[in-house]
Amino acid sequence: MIQADFRPKEASDSSLGFEPIAPSRAFEEIAAQIRELVATGRLKPGDRLPAERDLSAKFKVSRNTLREALRALELSGMIELRKGAAGGAFVLPGSSGVVVNGLRDLYHLGAIKPDHLTEARVWLSEMVVRVACERMTEEDLAALEANVAAAAKADKAGNFQVRADLHREFHNLLAAATHNPIVQITMEGVMEVMREFVKAIGPSVNAYTLPSRRRLLKHLRARDADAAVAEMSKFLERLQANYMELWNSRKQ
Structure with a gap:
């Protein structure tokens, strides 16, 4: 499968311009915003998304809703969720x-x-x-x-x-x-x-x-x-x- 490695760096939540989310199907709107940031190049392969606490505050949603969005993005191959002290949500370079x-x-x-x-x-x-x-x-x-x-x-x-x-x-x-x-x-x-x-x-x-x-x-x-x-x-x-x-x- 086609893959590439990129050195990770954390994206600043203040520079990304996340917007509060309406309650209905909130996780889909969160995922759509993150996809748009990747599409416009504001998030790049290897970037680490801001911490869950900061993202839920920016989107004005619960952590459970945010995690649902992140899991959906992981299943689609857009991000990878890593555990541990150096973990977090990382934008992937793409995979076939x-x-x-x-x-x-x-x-x-x-x-x-x-x-x-x-x-x-x-x-x-x-x-x-x-x-x-x-x-x-x-x-x-x-x-x-x-x-x-x-x-x-x-x-x-x-x-x-x-x-x-x-x-x-x-x-x-x-x-x-x-x-x-x-x-x-x-x-x-x-x-x-x-x-x-x-x-x-x-x-x-x-x-x-x-x-x-x-x-x-x-x-x-x-x-x-x-x-x-x-x-x-x-x-x-x-x-x-x-x-x-x-x-x-x-x-x-």
Whole structure:
């Protein structure tokens, strides 16, 4: 997941301009004000919010209401609540986990159907391969080659769970090779939902993933975007047809 470290400093409550809150859904209004301060740059990643006592006085709310707002912001990935003498509420630099968890929840709630998932995966992967072919570095290629070697080793050892994890990670490494964080986060989310989908249909064995990976790497090394996209598309169409067949037979 994409993260960065920042040195913490405490923001001054007098400079932030917090406003008193109306009683109705007060915790949501508090959270909205803090989000706005982050959006405008008055609160930055690594900043520590003023103490609970000072914040509740500024907002004119109880500490329980304030804590409810802080917990909501923590769940959304905006802040981190730390305990101890050096603790407090700290603004986070951001994490792809919020998006990934959101997509996974949508899948479990039924808002994302298996056919949506498989279709989106094919479209996204084609774009990722084409862009990665243009932008990837030697380090990116080395990471992909190491992944395929590790997957082959796991396959030979009969460790199918490790192999499956490595196959999913291959797609995340490809997305990272685009050097676009939005693409990378989106792929992480799709592959996490894919993990849940595959877990639901059960394990399946195929002999075509590793040979396809090796052909794809050859095309990527040659910077042959058209051949690389064609290889990925052919592989995914075959894989997704297999997945949907297993899914449909499971529903019967």
